[in-house]
Amino acid sequence: MDNLDWNQLKAFLETAETGSLSAAARKLGLTQPTLSRQVAAIEQHMGVTLFERVGKTMALTSTGLDLLEHARAMGAAAAALRMAASGRSQAVGGVVSVSASDAVAAYLLPRLLRRLRAQQPGIAVEVISSNAMSDLLRREADIAIRHVKPEQPDLIARLVREAQAHFYASQSWVQAHGHPRDAQAAAHVAFVGSDRSGQYLHYLAQHGLHLSEDNFSCYANHTVAHWALVCQGLGIGAMMDEIAQGTPGIVRVLDDLPPVRFPIWLVTHRELRTSRPIRTVFEALAQGLAQAPGDGED
Known part of the structure; x- marks a missing residue:
């Protein structure tokens, strides 16, 4: 195991975690042939077979399974080393990555980042638009905006505020179909759906709307595509109030229904809070996201 190449170890670890050479290559920003060569090189270096190809997936051999936990420990140690180094950085500059859902990334972050850029021109922010929870422990992002509180003890989470959403439609849709105000009226109009598995129907039922698949146009x-369909007059959809209120040509409907409430959490790793650039972005986002709709708009 002398002179083990860390890139080869990462190739083994990501392939084991994802079960796919192509997925691991995307994760590491490599081409699939390059990643495949690195996996083959670590197998040759160690003199063992780590994977067996099963269809399109890469299955760990018994030897690969035995070594996986050791590789994970080395990966965690390397991540901790990177975080400790990041934590010592006190220069107000560099790149800070922020993960958020597609709607927050598209509609809320740009205004906040414009303000931050004016105050701290040395900091560049990488926006990671993802509806999945980025793994802060593995530095897929420095900061995450989430709607659930993380449970990992190494993460710092600040509850920024409780946000709310209502149901909206375009002005053209309201002009053509009327202004439904209650659940009874909603049963006879079109909605924009978010899935065909029944989960969105269940979500709507929890908020007093007992609809069927026939209601979906x-x-x-x-969320961004969903909102675009609502804006084009294809039906009713739910949206955060601050996003809806900033969208021209949108009307709130189903006024008699109570709002949908959900928290906004700002999350980072405990050690990263000692990094001045990350701390600066964290505080700027906390201040900006804490504002209720219409407060402090530029």
Whole structure:
């Protein structure tokens, strides 16, 4: 195991975690042939077979399984080393990555980052638009905006505020179909769906709307696309109030229904709070996201 190449170890670890050479290559920013060569090189270096190809997946051999936990420990140690180094940085500059859902990344972050850029021109922010929870422990992001409180003890989470959403439609849709105000009226109008598995129907039922698949005019499983369909007059959809209020040509409907409430959490790793650039971005986001709709707008 002398002179073990760390890139080869990462190739083994990501392939084991994802079960796919192509997925591991995307994760590491490599081409698949390059990653495949690194996996083959670590097998040759160690004199063992770590994977067996099963269809399109890479299955760990018994030897690979035995070594996986050791590789994970080395990966965690390397991540901790990187975080400790980041934590010592006190220069107000560099790149800070922020993960957020597609709607927050598209509609809320740009205004906040414009303000931050004016105050701290040395800091560049990488926006990671993802509806999945980025793994802060593995430095997939420095800061995450989430709607659930993380449970990992190494993470610092600040509850920024409780946000709310209502149901909206375009002005053209309201002009054509009327202004439904209660659940009874909603049963006879079109909605934009978010999935075909029944989960969104269950979500709507929890908020007093007992609909069927016949109510859906179309579907979109990403919030930005979902909102674009609502804006084009294809039906009713739910949206955060601050996003809806900043969208021209949108009318709140189903006024008699109570708001949908959900928390906004700002999360980072405990050691990263000692990094001045990350701390600066964290505090700027906390201040900006804490504002209720319409407060402090530029």
